[in-house]
Amino acid sequence: MRDLILIIDDDAKLRKMIGDYLAGYDYGVRELADGTDVAEQVGRLRPAVVILDVMMPGRDGFEVLSDIRRVSKVPVIMLTAKGDPSDRVVGLxxxxxxxxxxxxxxRELLARIRAALRRYEPKSARQDVLEAGGVLLDLSRQVMRVESSEYDLGTAEFNVLSSLMRHPDVPLSRDTLLDMGWGVETIVSDRTVDVHVSRLRALLRNHAGHEDRIKTVWGTGYKFVGKSA
Known part of the structure; x- marks a missing residue:
């Protein structure tokens, strides 16, 4: 089931922009123009994350947040046009x-949503090891294991490999890998992905049958071949 994101903002254009963007990453989206009956809506929709604007006509975001907290511990990300740090303190x-x-x-909003989902994911649902095509990735140690060999991965290589292994045999674009691995657009470029894929391939070439484990998909990006040789 897709995670549902509830957007509460009086700005219809902003709601649509956020909703369209998140839908492109396979999130379900529901929109509210104000906080009327928000407790009932949260109880009915059971969203995974709420995006809540502070400055709304009528009942502001702080009042709406108070209503939400009376019925749910759902992660809430607040949006504000005000630069006063005290607003942030009050909200938190x-x-x-x-x-x-x-x-x-x-992209930063997407990264914050993903971070909130990770923090609130039940421990029993967390996966500590990924396995595909005879390659094991220890998520807690950032270690790749192939046959009897273990390789300590840098954070960048780990980000790329974990993103690919979570979607075996599915082509992922460089932009998608950047979103999954880094979340926000900083100085990271498409070329960064290519460099780290090359390093991972160099490690995999040490093992027969794994030389082409990460394939280039021309015009798209890369995919991790999940079938064992």
Whole structure:
């Protein structure tokens, strides 16, 4: 089942922009223009994350947050156009999980949503090891194991490999790998992905049958071949 993101903001254009972007990453989206009956809506929809604007006509985001917290511990990311740090303090003290000032980068919002989902994922649902095509990736140690050999991976190589292994045999674009691995657009470029894929391939070439484990998909990016040789 897709994670549902509930967007509460009086700005219809902003709601649509966020909703369209998140839908492109396979999230379900519901929109509310204000906080009317928000407790009932949260109880009915059971969203995975709530994106809540602070400055809304009528009942502001702080009042709406208070209503949400009476019925749910769902992660709440608050949006604000105000630059006063005291607003952030108030929101966090009232139970908000994160704060993002407007204007913001949609990739940063996506990264914060993913971080919130990771923090609130039940421990029993977490996966500590990925396995595909005879390659094991220890997520807690950032170690790749092939046959009897173990390789300590740098954070960048780990980000790329874990993203590919979570979607075996599915071509992923460089932009998608950047989103999954780094989340926000900083100085990381498409070329960064190529460099780290090359390093991973160099390690895999040490083992017969794994030389082509990470394939280039021309015009798209890369995919991890999940079938054992």
């Amino acid at each position: 003290e009232m139970g908000a999980d994160d704060y993002l000032p407007k204007p913001f980068n949609l």
